[in-house]
Amino acid sequence: MLLVRDADTQAPVRDVVVRAGDRVLARTDSLGRVTVRVVGAGTEVTLQRLGYAPWRGRIVPAPASRAIRLTPVRLELAAVEVRSRALGRGSALQATSVVGAEQLAERLAPSIAAALVDEPGVSARSNGPMATQPVIRGLTGDRVLVLEDGMRTGDIATTAPDHAVTIEPATAERIEVIRGPGGLLYGSNTLGGVVNVIRDDIPRRRPSQTSLAMSTFGESVNRGIGVSGRARGAMGALTWAVDGTGRQAGDTRGPNAVALPFTDLEGMDVGAGLSVAGSRGHAGVAAREYRSYYGVPSSFGGVTLPGAHDGGVYVDARRTQLRWDAEWRTDDARIEAISVGGNAVRFEQSEFEQGGIVGTRFGQLAASGEAVMRLRAGEHRGAIGSFVQWRDLRAEGSFTGTRPAVQRTLALFAVDEYTRGSLTLLAGARIDRSETRPLDSTETLLLRDVRTRAFTAVTGAFGARVQLPAGFEFTTQIARAFRPPSIEELYSAGPHLASYAYEIGDPSLEAERGTGVDALLSWRGGRGRAEVSAYGMRVDDYVAFEPQVDPVTGAPMRDPRLRRYVVYRPQQVDALLWGVEGRAMFAPTPQWTFDLSGALPRGAQRGGATSQPLPAMPAATLRLDVRHQRGPLTLGVIGDGRFAQRLVPDAPVLDGLACTVQVVDGEAQGLPAEFCATPGAMLMNALVAWRLPARATRWPATLTLTVDNLLDAEWRDPLWRAKQVAPQPGRNVRLVVQVER
Amino acid sequence: MMRRLRAMAVCVLVACGLTACDHPIGIVSAHIEAADLVVRDSAGVELTRTSFNRRWMVDSLVLRDGASLRVTITPVDFRGAELDVSERRDVSYRLDAERAELVQWEPQRGFGWLHPFGRGETRVRFLIWHGDHADFVSPWLRVVIR
Numbered sequence: 001m002l003l004v005r006d007a008d009t010q011a012p013v014r015d016v017v018v019r020a021g022d023r024v025l026a027r028t029d030s031l032g033r034v035t036v037r038v039v040g041a042g043t044e045v046t047l048q049r050l051g052y053a054p055w056r057g058r059i060v061p062a063p064a065s066r067a068i069r070l071t072p073v074r075l076e077l078a079a080v081e082v083r084s085r086a087l088g089r090g091s092a093l094q095a096t097s098v099v100g101a102e103q104l105a106e107r108l109a110p111s112i113a114a115a116l117v118d119e120p121g122v123s124a125r126s127n128g129p130m131a132t133q134p135v136i137r138g139l140t141g142d143r144v145l146v147l148e149d150g151m152r153t154g155d156i157a158t159t160a161p162d163h164a165v166t167i168e169p170a171t172a173e174r175i176e177v178i179r180g181p182g183g184l185l186y187g188s189n190t191l192g193g194v195v196n197v198i199r200d201d202i203p204r205r206r207p208s209q210t211s212l213a214m215s216t217f218g219e220s221v222n223r224g225i226g227v228s229g230r231a232r233g234a235m236g237a238l239t240w241a242v243d244g245t246g247r248q249a250g251d252t253r254g255p256n257a258v259a260l261p262f263t264d265l266e267g268m269d270v271g272a273g274l275s276v277a278g279s280r281g282h283a284g285v286a287a288r289e290y291r292s293y294y295g296v297p298s299s300f301g302g303v304t305l306p307g308a309h310d311g312g313v314y315v316d317a318r319r320t321q322l323r324w325d326a327e328w329r330t331d332d333a334r335i336e337a338i339s340v341g342g343n344a345v346r347f348e349q350s351e352f353e354q355g356g357i358v359g360t361r362f363g364q365l366a367a368s369g370e371a372v373m374r375l376r377a378g379e380h381r382g383a384i385g386s387f388v389q390w391r392d393l394r395a396e397g398s399f400t401g402t403r404p405a406v407q408r409t410l411a412l413f414a415v416d417e418y419t420r421g422s423l424t425l426l427a428g429a430r431i432d433r434s435e436t437r438p439l440d441s442t443e444t445l446l447l448r449d450v451r452t453r454a455f456t457a458v459t460g461a462f463g464a465r466v467q468l469p470a471g472f473e474f475t476t477q478i479a480r481a482f483r484p485p486s487i488e489e490l491y492s493a494g495p496h497l498a499s500y501a502y503e504i505g506d507p508s509l510e511a512e513r514g515t516g517v518d519a520l521l522s523w524r525g526g527r528g529r530a531e532v533s534a535y536g537m538r539v540d541d542y543v544a545f546e547p548q549v550d551p552v553t554g555a556p557m558r559d560p561r562l563r564r565y566v567v568y569r570p571q572q573v574d575a576l577l578w579g580v581e582g583r584a585m586f587a588p589t590p591q592w593t594f595d596l597s598g599a600l601p602r603g604a605q606r607g608g609a610t611s612q613p614l615p616a617m618p619a620a621t622l623r624l625d626v627r628h629q630r631g632p633l634t635l636g637v638i639g640d641g642r643f644a645q646r647l648v649p650d651a652p653v654l655d656g657l658a659c660t661v662q663v664v665d666g667e668a669q670g671l672p673a674e675f676c677a678t679p680g681a682m683l684m685n686a687l688v689a690w691r692l693p694a695r696a697t698r699w700p701a702t703l704t705l706t707v708d709n710l711l712d713a714e715w716r717d718p719l720w721r722a723k724q725v726a727p728q729p730g731r732n733v734r735l736v737v738q739v740e741r
Numbered sequence: 742m743m744r745r746l747r748a749m750a751v752c753v754l755v756a757c758g759l760t761a762c763d764h765p766i767g768i769v770s771a772h773i774e775a776a777d778l779v780v781r782d783s784a785g786v787e788l789t790r791t792s793f794n795r796r797w798m799v800d801s802l803v804l805r806d807g808a809s810l811r812v813t814i815t816p817v818d819f820r821g822a823e824l825d826v827s828e829r830r831d832v833s834y835r836l837d838a839e840r841a842e843l844v845q846w847e848p849q850r851g852f853g854w855l856h857p858f859g860r861g862e863t864r865v866r867f868l869i870w871h872g873d874h875a876d877f878v879s880p881w882l883r884v885v886i887r
Contacts, residue, residue, distance in 0.1 A: 348765035358874050363765030394766035396874050404769045439769050445819065564793070 002059065004032040004047060007069040009632050009693045011700035014211060014740070016049040016070065030211035030741055033065075050100040050174075071590065072629070072691075082176040083198060084185040085150055085339050085372045086383040086415050093426050093463035093477045095121065095179040095520050095533040095581060101172070105215045105738050106689075106704050108170050108226055110247060110265060112146065112195060115169040120597040121179045121193075121533075121581040123618040125719040127161045129222070129252055130265045130294035131315070134165075135719060136179050137535065138577055138601040138617045139192025142486050143512075147186065147196045152389060154345025154366035155319055159402070159488050160496055161721055162296045163349070166319040168269035170215065170228040171243040172197045179581070180535055181481035181516045184415055184428040184461040187387055191481045191514040191539060201273035202284035202325045203239040207232055213740035221708075221732035222263070224249030239277045239284075244270040254300075255714040255730035262295035262312030273323075281337070283326035290319040300726035303661055306668045308500050311354025320346045336376045342369030351397070360397035366390065382416035382428075393487055394439070401494025401503050403450075404439035405487040422467035426477075429460040434484040438491050438507075446504045446567070447493040455511045457482035475520040485509040489543055489570045495559060500672070500721075501568045502559035503545060509570060514539040528586035535579060538606070542575035544615060547651075547672065556657075566672070574606040575614055595625040602647070612649040615674035619645035619718050627687075636687035644680035645718035651675040661724050673721050681715030683708075701739045708732040770831055773869050773876040775816035775824060780867075783811040783852075790817075791879055801883035804844070804857040813852045814867055816877065826869075827851045832876075835868040844884055857886040 004013045012032025018025045020043050028034040036045065042060035052070040059066070080096050083089045097119045109115040113124035113132040125140050126132040136144050142158040148167050155166040169175065178186070178194040186194045210233030218225045226247030233240060245267070252263040268291045275284025293316045298308030325341040349362040372385035389409040395402035415428030435454040443450055463477030492505040516537035523530045545568040548557040557567040583597040599621050603614035620643040627636040651657070651671050659677070661670035689704040709715075712731040716723040779790040780802075789799035804810055814834050816824045826832045827850065834853055836846030840863035847854040862885050869877035 344762070346763065346765065357878050361766065361874055365762070365764050392764065394764065394769055396766055396772070396872065397876070400772065404766075440771060442771055444774065564795070 001033055001035045001065040002028075003065050003067045004028050004034065005067060005069050006052075006691075006700075007071045009691050009700065011691075011693070013049060013052065013070055016047050016052075019046045019048065020044065027205070029208040031209060033208070050098075051102055082178060083150065083196065085341065085370055086185050086374070086385055086413070087381070087417060088337070088374065091465075092178055092182075092185075093424070093465055093475050094182060094518055095531070095535075097122075097177045097179075097583075099175045099177075101174060101213075102738075104169055104172055104175065105213075105228075106706070106736055108215060108217045108228070108247075108734075108736055110224075110249070110267065112165045112167050112169050112175065112197060116175060116177060116195065118597075118623065119177055120583050120621075121579075121599045121601065122177060123621075123719060124717075125161060125616065125721075126717065127721045128263050128265075128294060128296050129249070130164045130267070130292060131162045131296055132164070133157060133161070134177075134195050135618055136177070136193035136195075137537075137579060138603045138614065140616075142189055143483060144192040145182070145186055145190045145194045147194065149199055149201070149323070149325070150186075150196060150370075151323060151341060151343045152187075152345075152366065152368045153319070154321065154343065154364065154368075154391070155317070155347050156349065156362055156364060156393065159486060162313065162315065162351075162496075164292060164294065164315070164317060166290045166292070166317055166347070167197050168228075168245045168267065168290060169197070170226070170245045170247075171230045171269070171271075172199050174198050179533070180477070180518045181461070181479040181514055181537065183459050183481045184413060184430055184479065187411065188409070188430075188432045188434070188457070188459070188481070189483045191483055191512065191516075191537070199243070199271070201241050201243065201271045201286040201288065202282070202323065203232060203241050203273065203275045203277055204282050204327070206234055206239045206277045209233070211741065213738070215736060215738045217734060217736040219249075219732055219734040221729045222249040222252045237276055239275050239282075240273065241286075242270075242272045244268075251295075252729050254727045255709075255712045257730065258301065260297055260300055260726050262297045262299075262314070265292065265294035267292040267294075275325075279329075281326070281328040285322065285324045288319075288321045288323070290317075290321075292317050297722050297726060300722065303663065303725045304668045305500055305722055305725055306661060306670050306672075308668075309353060313359065314352040315349060316352065317349040318347070334375055334377060336374040336381070338371075338373050340369070340371045343367065358397055360395060360400040360402070362393070362395050362402065364391060364393045366392070379420050380416055380418050382414065384414045385412075387411040387413070401492045401496050402488055403491035403493060403505075405436055405491060406439065407434065407436045407487060409434045424465040426461065426463040429458065431458050432456065432482060436484065436487060436490060444493050447491070447507075449507050450491060451507055453485070453490060453507065453509075455482075455484040457484075457511060457513065471524045473522045473524075475518075475522070477518045479516050479518075481514040481516065483512040483514075485511065485543060485570075489545075495565050500565065501545070501547075502565035504548075504567060504569045506570050509543060510541045510572060512539055512541050512543060527588065528584065530582070530584035530586075532580065532582040535577075535581075537577045539575045539577065541572040542605075542614075543570045543572055545569065546571045575603060576606050577601070577603040577614070591629050593625075593627045593629070595627075596623070597625075598622040605649075613647040615649050616719055617645065617647065619643045619678065619680065632691040632693060634687070634689040634691075636689075638685040638687070640683040640685060642681050642683070642715065642717075644678060646677040648675055648677050659724060670724055673723055676724060678716050678718040678723060681713055683713060683715065684710040686710050699739045699741045701737065704734075704736040704738070706732075706734045706736075708734070768831075768872065770872070773816060773824065773826060773829075773832060773871060774818055775869055775877040776819040777817040778867055778869075778877065778879050779815045779817060779823070781813045781815070783813075785813075788812065789882065794877070794879065796880055797882050801885055802855075804855060804884060804886045806857055806860050806886050808857070809847075810855045810857075811852055812855055816869060831872050833870045835870045835875075836865055837868060838865045838884075839863045839881075843886060855884075860886050862886070 016028040047055040113134040157165040214229040228245035230243035251259040271288035273286030323343040327339040368389040394404040413430035437452040461479035465475040492503040520533040579601040581599040622641040864881040
């Protein structure tokens with residue numbers, strides 16, 4: 001038996017993976033114990049865990065236990081691995097990054113997007129602290145696939161900017177981000193990339209002992225508090241997992257402690273799962289209940305955004321999910337494993353206006369399922385599989401623009417990975433059939449020809465990775481992706497209060513089709529790693545909602561009901577997105593680590609007389625994180641540079657409107673945020689973390705004190721929809737206490 | 742003990758599964774696409790109407806204490822055409838009064854009664870109620886009872 005301990009604190013280290021070559025032999029339990037069967041002269045093994053330097057050595061049969069001490073480092077020097085049902089766990093042929101449980105617990109961000117904003121190429125489109133969505137390489141909404149343990153969430157986060165992603169990040173085991181088109185392994189709608197939240201609430205392996213981890217935090221910028229915990233263990237033949245999070249926060253304060261109204265929030269998430277897990281696979285079920293109540297801001301300092309409610313809007317969202325998953329690893333020479341999984345989700349969301357009136361109520365039932373057979377033959381490794389999805393979206397209320405509709409999707413795919421020496425090739429194809437049927441075909445003055453639409457597309461990917469001398473590796477991939485128009489893009493007919501727009505769909509829209517090329521050069525050495533990626537993607541029939549112009553007056557077209565909102569309608573243009581991203585992590589000594597990352601995303605319309613930038617593109621970023629570790633104490637300073645975003649499209653209608661919001665005759669008037677440039681900013685953050693030694697407490701604990709926006713600088717985010725009137729949060733002091741056993 | 746715990750866990754999961762099969766919005770019936778509301782008395786005389794549902798053309802309604810007023814409420818679409826919803830069983834008119842002790846609403850098929858209960862002043866707003874939600878909420882209208 002091996003006893004794995006932290007070299008600094010002597011605390012046992014759990015979840016350390018013991019590998020012999022590519023094969024996972026075992027993992028340590030909550031007391032850092034692991035038993036590995038070895039024969040003869042012993043086995044060469046590697047011990048790995050995020051946050052520690054890998055340990056390599058030979059273990060031999062011995063009657064007594066052996067202690068191994070892992071040195072904690074901030075650098076993850078091993079290759080970044082991601083999980084997909086088709087290929088299991090491995091390195092993707094794309095730019096990827098992983099945020100581990102410790103980083104998630106350190107930040108305790110209220111949303112998935114906020115938990116990922118420090119990753120290169122990832123930003124957040126926000127409409128309040130809770131209503132944020134991840135943006136990858138400038139694409140968001142329906143073009144970024146957000147998954148929980150590989151399954152669709154079944155919420156309506158992608159349909160509007162005020163909707164939250166209903167996944168609680170605090171109790172996730174890790175979050176994997178795959179940048180660029182990844183439709184082959186994860187499904188259609190992945191033009192921008194994939195965010196896969198790994199929670200493992202259906203345990204895939206049987207723990208030898210009950211483990212428990214808890215975090216609690218408090219922060220000053222919104223007087224927020226929260227607590228989260230997760231536990232897993234075994235009971236008879238069953239393995240179980242439970243987790244839960246509760247959080248509450250008041251209004252967020254900008255610089256000089258000025259509160260931004262209607263940014264308060266409450267959230268609750270609980271989940272439980274049961275499985276039978278063994279060496280041949282696992283089978284289990286899990287249930288999850290998520291609830292949040294949050295405000296959508298509309299005014300700041302007495303100025304209300306054009307079209308917004310001066311009383312704000314509150315959103316009450318609730319998601320109930322039942323999930324099942326099974327995998328059987330066979331002894332067959334050709335069939336490696338058979339894996340099936342699915343979920344059923346009931347989602348409802350009410351949007352309250354001033355006075356408690358329900359402006360819009362959404363309800364959705366959704367179910368999805370996937371079946372995959374993983375195959376192997378010599379140096380080939382691949383899979384064939386199928387995916388089905390069904391969703392029934394309905395909406396009601398006094399101000400609702402969403403039409404009820406049913407969407408069905410069926411897909412078949414095949415993928416093959418071939419490895420020979422230092423070369424790995426990947427090829428695959430997928431065929432998708434998607435049908436969207438409106439449940440209400442009533443035509444209005446602006447919405448005509450409401451009918452069922454069906455889309456079929458063949459997509460695929462081809463990639464290669466070659467390992468070069470001196471620790472270098474080059475990866476490239478060309479991929480074709482596809483996205484059918486959403487229900488809202490096809491059939492919307494009404495105001496969306498939190499978007500400050502009156503949206504009219506177009507039932508004749510075509511599907512978006514993207515072709516992307518990625519090139520990634522990475523290096524791994526003894527004291528660091530670095531990677532730089534460049535990408536380009538052409539998207540045909542890119543859908544963008546654009547404000548409409550009254551053909552008679554030349555003024556912005558106002559909605560026919562209230563004459564209050566500007567009418568937006570989807571237009572299709574060909575678009576080109578390109579950019580570079582990079583990250584370099586270096587540890588010159590065991591005490592010092594430097595982490596430099598940055599991204600430069602660009603997007604423009606193709607064709608036409610002038611090339612217009614795409615609306616709502618993130619700005620370039622450059623971030624340097626310097627940490628000094630001395631025993632159990634870590635000190636960090638982070639410089640977060642956000643460049644100005646001046647590449648914005650020309651507003652189609654000016655009509656005297658400007659980016660500065662002005663009040664005329666009691667009405668706020670101004671251009672929508674996507675047509676307005678954003679100045680840059682340099683933010684400074686600081687961190688102190690103290691890992692309490694095991695002898696000082698019964699349970700290993702870590703205290704982390706962070707100060708974001710240390711200098712209380714006023715800054716605006718290009719993707720913040722209220723940027724014209726409201727700044728981003730001011731100085732925030734956060735204390736997080738983590739314990740685990 | 743273990744068997745009981747297992748049985749309880751399975752029951753909880755089954756209950757969650759059954760809950761997940763019930764659609765939050767069970768019935769889909771056509772939305773009342775009202776842009777404005779017209780309020781008339783029993784003789785068909787227009788008392789007031791909303792303008793783009795942002796303000797009332799006549800901003801107050803005067804009632805006599807003890808004298809109920811029979812009014813007809815008619816929704817108007819964005820083209821100005823009056824909508825007839827009298828046959829819609831899932832649609833009704835409601836009244837929301839700031840001081841409910843002063844004025845109350847008694848809905849009838851096709852019209853309704855405004856009952857004043859004492860002198861004073863309050864604000865009311867009309868709602869077109871569709872199933873379990875409002876399809877339309879008017880601005881506040883001042884009501885004076887003399």
